[in-house]
Amino acid sequence: MKNIHPLEELAASLRNKIEDHYNIKTGESDIVIEDTPNPELGDIGIGCFFLSKKLKKSPASIAEELANLSFTIPYVNNLRSAGPYLNMTLDAESLIKSLFAVISAQSNDYGLSDYGAGRQVMIEYSSPNSNKPQHLGHVRNNVLGMAVSNLLEASGYNVARVNLINDRGIHVCKSMISYLKWGNGTSPESENIKGDHFVGDFYVMFEKKAKNESGLLEEARGILKRWENGDNEVVKLWKKMNDWVYEGFDETYNRLGCIFDKVYLESETYTKGRDIVLRGVGEGILSKNKTGEVIINLDDLELEEKVLLRSDGTSIYMTQDLGTTVEKFNDYKLDKAVWVVASEQNLHFKILFHVLERLGYKWADKCYHLNYGMVYLPEGKLKSREGRTVDADSLMDELHELSKKEIIKRSRDMDDETIETTAEAIALSALKYFILKVHPRKDINFSPEDSLSLEGSTGPFAQYSYARLSSILRKGGEAVHGEPDFSLLGNPEEKKIAVLLAQYPHVVLDSANSYNPSRLALWIFEISRAINKFHHDHSVLNTGDPELTKARSGLVRIARQTLGNGLRLMGIKPLEKM
RNA sequence: GCCCCUGUAGCUCAGUCAGGAUAGAGCAGAGGUUUCCUAAACCUAAGGUCGCAGGUUCAAGUCCUGCCAGGGGUACCA
Structure with missing residues (x-):
């Protein structure tokens, strides 16, 4: 450092x-x-x-x-x-003076450290299926994955953000057979529907009709077999429909701010695990049971034996993940591999890492499953299969509309376009902050009403605090520039802000090391409160003393910079005006 | 059944990894503050047997044991 x-x-x-x-x-x-x-x-x-x-x-x-x-x-x-x-x-004077020097010099880099310098970490997050749009659970995954990636990067690690799309399998074939039967050659363009929703609608249609038509599932299995045999027609349709979905995903990812350095497609990796498993059999680490499956004995974990390859030689989830993981360590020289995946899969990852270790991969202990809790609605668990879908896009739309109403209610001078961009920024900050302020391992009770509230420990509250700081600097003109004399500062409100600014680098490192953005969220809330209290009790521009105005402006400048840095790590874009 | 996670104010949550100051916030409800840089704010009061019972310790929300409640998992699904 x-x-x-x-x-x-x-x-x-x-x-x-x-x-x-x-x-x-x-x-x-x-x-x-x-x-x-x-x-x-x-x-x-x-x-x-x-x-x-x-x-x-x-x-x-x-x-x-x-x-x-x-x-x-x-x-x-x-x-x-x-x-x-x-x-x-x-001592307020020396502390603020030093903070001012450091933060001014480092600006957007204030809070960064070289703790993880020279180490490469991979974060796999999002990991959707390519047969339907993303829902509220994916939103938590995306938001958490982004924030943790940012935090690790801020702590000096090289971070590879990767996505693993489950783009093949029976679920995809269900959408395909449904489209073949009832699609009538329509497309997202012709129906003016976002691609992932378009395909998802056919998936839902399949699930509905399959309840009464017993032959449908058989037909989907037939499609899967033809896909695996490389049937031209099937592969062509598969590509077309997946591309529709990806176009939709791109839109959602852009809106959320998700970026990926690499996308793994299961269709390209799903066979790779088989070789690894078969080699394990050859080395006597794994064995075949009487019915022909390859299994691993897990007595050492006090668990039942686990199947790693079907009796017909085809791969299951575990096989694929074995393959993809080896692939990841071949592609990158990793010091840490992180999976952002819901805690439903805790057992899966426990076994995955254990099997890799048993197979002799020395890097197995570098694997880490960052698990997170469920997202519930008041009505119960979110399930896209049961029709009660809260998809990511409509959720964002809903939040957007609400913040727009709030902006209009306050009738600021804003043109329509600014209202739209501001509403979008507030909506996304509300959503991201609401998710990130809760410890990852905890379930989130997602009450749409509460999430739409713009008061309390929320993203909009932090945005408001930031916007007011920006506003002062914008309106201050010449008065906020020049060499500040920090001996004029030292009241409790100024001091509180200074202490929080000083603590910020530790908060970032702490959040990163514990894979827990909620610590940073708490700091953001605390400094937002300190800023608002300061604004309430003291004036910056109307002090009647140009020197005091300059000194307080200096504090405002570094508070704005640091709060902005914190928000950006959470994947939230700070607003200059709201 | 067995394994994992959770249980802190009416509600939503920090704090549990690494035991230490009088257990903290927000929301809702009660009361108050605006000729002044954004009142999307600020302030005050009220609200708690930290699920229950034992144990370890100078000290337990935090560690250990047992129990209760809720959730997840326990597939040749992902």
């Missing part, structure tokens, strides 16, 4: 002083800077528990001793003990 951030400087200095005084060694992670429960106790503090064992003294007496030594520590103008805690009062 080339640039030392204020809080790191402070922690390092404190650690040195403690080591020198007691003539001991401490670990880098021993000094954990915490917030105090109450500003009267100081701005930040550390618990002295970690010293207690080494020094054989009570944490409280250590804290008192340290406080009485009156060290000189950067950005700190007062040390005091409170029980087992050593608390510090920060």
